[in-house]
Amino acid sequence: MTDSPTDPETAPSLAMVGVAYAYPDGHQALFGVDLRIERGERVALLGPNGAGKTTLVLHLNGILTAGAGTVRVGGLEVAKRHLTEIRRRVGIVFQDPDDQLFMPTVREDVAFGPANLGLRGPDLTARVEAALDAVGMAEFADRPPHHLSFGQRRRVAVATVLSMEPEILVLDEPSSNLDPASRRELAEILTGLPITLLMVTHDLPYAAQLCTRSVILDEGTIVADRATRDLLTDSDTLSRHRLELPFGFDPLAAKAAMQ
């Protein structure tokens, strides 16, 4: 890689270098994380509970600030002075849609982000409609979120960040609590999005279905970074980091089935 890391045309969607972080109570969560995600890549961030996955995600949009190291999103450094632009570029979908959807109607919620960026009038309406279309929820625009099913709420949660036209979409446990049909529908939507994707999960079949590359974060460092298929067939590495394939799941058969 010889190109400049700050050139917006060629810069990777995400470049983390030596990111370390300790919480104010002294507990250190990240110990020098290096992670580079090229534009358009789909990466699964795997790891057991308490590995530091959520802490890492909160560094991407400057909610937490690294004690050491740098985070760049599309070439722009995550720092106080361009926080608004960083938060436009990084779309985080949190795990519980009831946390993500805080406005009284779906339309207002999807409009929240772009309106904070200064969009008004027809531009804002167009953004909202495009985002809801992308997740197949356009007809629910005027519903209050709590009248939607859990799967529908999760799709709306994805729309609330798509409407900001992010550089990278970050999903925290996107498949949790979904019934099988909602899970498949969400996968179909995510595969269709032309966007860089970072998916935090311990749902390994979902990682296999959606992401070509996987990294394992354990005890605050990246301990593996490989093609998802290779990683999921390496049961030694998986078990060393408290990851397991569900009973009866064969990653090679799954791969073959997808082709």
Next chain:
Amino acid sequence: MGAGHAHPVYRERRTPVHDVPAHVKLVAVVSFVLVVVATPGTWYPAFAAYLVILAAVAGAARLRIGFIVPRLVVELPFVIFALLLPFVATGPRIEIGGISVSETGLVAGIALLMKATLSVIASIVFASTTSPREMVRGLERLRLPQILVQILTFMLRYLDVVGGELKRMRIARESRAFTARHLGHLRVLGHAAGALFIRSYERGERVHLAMLSRGYTGRLPVMEQPRVAASVWVRALAVPAAALAVLLGSWVLS
């Protein structure tokens, strides 16, 4: 609480009353109530006229008497006070059915009852033709401070979520054979209330995080709202204007 089936008062429909924007309706209701309250308590024909005006509005909103009357129970504290007045007030006394009551107290009690009933009916007509969301939006257009608008907005959104948590906690308690029978059980309910508070507090923190992640800077973005035509204002304000005309008419005649 937005849609019809979840709400005890709001009826989702399309009528000329429903279609009036919330802030216009709110101004109309408050002005109407002010006129009612300003009317001297003994001008009974005026109060009858107000009731006719309200009935016309309720009719236009397609609200039945059977819908409005049960919802008048919120008025109960006033009713009790109004019923007590003839007995506790002083002044000249008169006999009604063999019971001696204060005349001024009786008059004041009737006036209170009429004014309270009319005001509550007006509020019920407003509440059943305006969704809670529209009410908050209306208050926002009437320049209610942003912080209060935000508190009301979040209350609307999370009331059901917190209510759901409360219900799940109750089911979990009862599934382990707990029913509150004596005072000692208050301790258990106290713990439940505490747990609910902490859960809600933590949810508040997560919601705030989600808001920051989407560029929240302290204000909720205002969705563009269409300008209200002058004719709509005129139509809505015709209701308190009619009441005012009744008041002034009664004043001239008296």
